[in-house]
Amino acid sequence: MDNSSKLAYLDGKGLYYSFLAGARSLLDGQGELNKINVFPVPDADTGSNMASTIRTIIESISPASSYKQTADAIAAAALIGARGNSGVIFAQFLYGLSNETRDVEKISLQAFAESVNRSVQYMYEAVANPVEGTMLSVIRDWADYIYSNHSYFDDFKKLIASSMDAAHESLVATAQRMRQLTHVNVVDAGAKGFVLFLEGILEFIKTGNVRALRSLLESDPVVLPVGSDDHGSLTYRFCTEALIKGESLDKDKLREIVRGFGDSMVIAGSSKTLRLHIHTDDPQKLFEELRSFGTLIFQKADDMQKQYEIAHHRKWKIALVADSSCDLPQDLIDFYQIHLVPINLFFGENHYLDKVTIHPEQFYRMLDLEEHFPRSAQPNDKAFENLYSHLASHYDSIIAVHVVGKLSGTLHSSLMAAERISRETGKKISVFDSRNVSGGLGLTVLKIARSIEEGKEHDEIAAHIPQWVDKTRLLVSVRTLKYLVRGGRVTKMKGFLANLLHMHPIISFDKEGKIYMLEKTFTMKSNMQRVIQLAKDELSRQELDEYMILHAHCETDARWMADQMVEVTGRDPLAVMDISPVIGVHAGPGSLAVAFMVK
Incomplete structure (x- = not known):
């Protein structure tokens, strides 16, 4: 010009x-x-x-x-x-x-x-x-x-x-x-x-x-804020957005659907593509209501409460990040200010955020009713870049631990984003492969969180993480291999033979993070009993640090397993909880697991 x-x-x-x-x-x-x-x-x-x-x-x-x-x-x-x-x-x-x-x-x-x-x-x-x-x-x-x-x-x-x-x-x-x-x-x-x-x-x-x-x-540099002042409190927890596509989309109809869910509503776009923004406490219920309005091709639900806390009431100087395949009780996630990046879930073209805009109960209901089998997709680099950029402005350093790298590209996305943000901000960001999922990942994250709480330094914690990963086990009782086959985690031939012989496998992860069949039984009851015995055998040789029970929409069986583990360990589990939907895609309804870490 x-x-x-x-x-x-x-x-x-x-x-x-x-x-x-x-x-x-x-x-x-x-x-x-x-x-x-x-x-x-x-x-x-x-x-x-x-x-x-x-x-x-x-x-x-x-x-x-x-x-x-x-x-x-x-x-x-x-x-x-x-x-x-x-x-x-x-x-x-x-x-x-x-x-x-x-x-x-x-x-x-x-x-x-x-x-x-x-x-x-x-x-x-x-x-x-x-x-x-x-x-x-x-x-x-x-x-x-x-x-x-x-x-x-x-x-x-x-x-x-x-x-x-x-x-x-x-x-x-x-x-x-x-x-x-x-x-x-x-x-x-x-x-x-x-x-x-x-x-x-x-x-x-x-x-x-x-x-x-x-x-x-x-070069698009990350600019860190000068610092932020505490200007007040929040009315709703989640800053929620959706990109909706369809034919003849009606803004007034959309406005009526979402009106009772919160405030700060903004609806932008045309009759074929609409962008919704609203602050709400219940993004999962909101998006369930929106399913009939149009195709949800993108969703976002940022936890404003957590953003507010780290900006004004940060507890520790090291930020802890995981992905939504990490199963831990919500009260522990909130107490330790753990940042979970949601993995994407798709039913057909409709997009959901694991644990944020879709919860286990809704997921298993949709699994029965939807014609499309769900598929998962890793968060992209941009999702991690946005988070790491934000955290780098409030913390001295960041530690991230993710779902086993051999099963998901989540670890790679996190590593790429961490490298860029660390280079541009000068903040240390260490990313680790948990070589595990669900409660196995959760126990590793909890161990790191408690070390941060104790005031240990970044490098000291990072040096111990590979050892904690090695000391964590996940034993999974699988009702059927059908979902692992459909998700591409097990070959069709193995699935066919298991179904033909009425086999119920017990699976775990080896030291390299590969899924392998530990044992197999011919009834679900004997399968569950065998999981308890395997855990008992391992814990007879090593001292227990922590354990939890996970289930895929089968709480009664999970409570039975918890009672058995109390007899084995002499203590209650950290939690008995539903696995995240993104793990349920592959494990399938009826699956059970014991996750434990030894000292």
């Missing part, structure tokens, strides 16, 4: 590089946005959410000569990548900008001003209860200025420069227009994010420095 000439029209490449410039400014300021995050909840993540939204757009679009084509690409990427309340509102504004633009190669000041003005209504219609003194107000005030004053200018550069006073004045006013902001004397974080975005655009159209923007595509 020639910064010396008048810019009477904006084409696709001009829009593309202007967007990159705004993105760079917002990414640089994300730490400060997290620090002043008060509304709608003080969970210190507005900057991270807006940055994540921006990153998705940057990674999805490329320069095109057509303004309309570029605007459409930005809007589509924003709808898919929108994260958090501010991210979804911003995405809806971009969608309005795209929808209100005619199919043109380049846009005039008048057409731009008209499209910006009409886009404001898209935001307000998306928000269930619009609150003034937020980014809604600032975007509206800025758009009003553009629309009311564009006729006085013949140059985009001068119009945008002149509009910045209106944006800044509106931003300053947010501190007085909303009680939550006035109380702590800060401006609205989402509104400031939008102003930062505008400032980046202005800087670019003044200088025309494309070279500096291209470096953004090669």
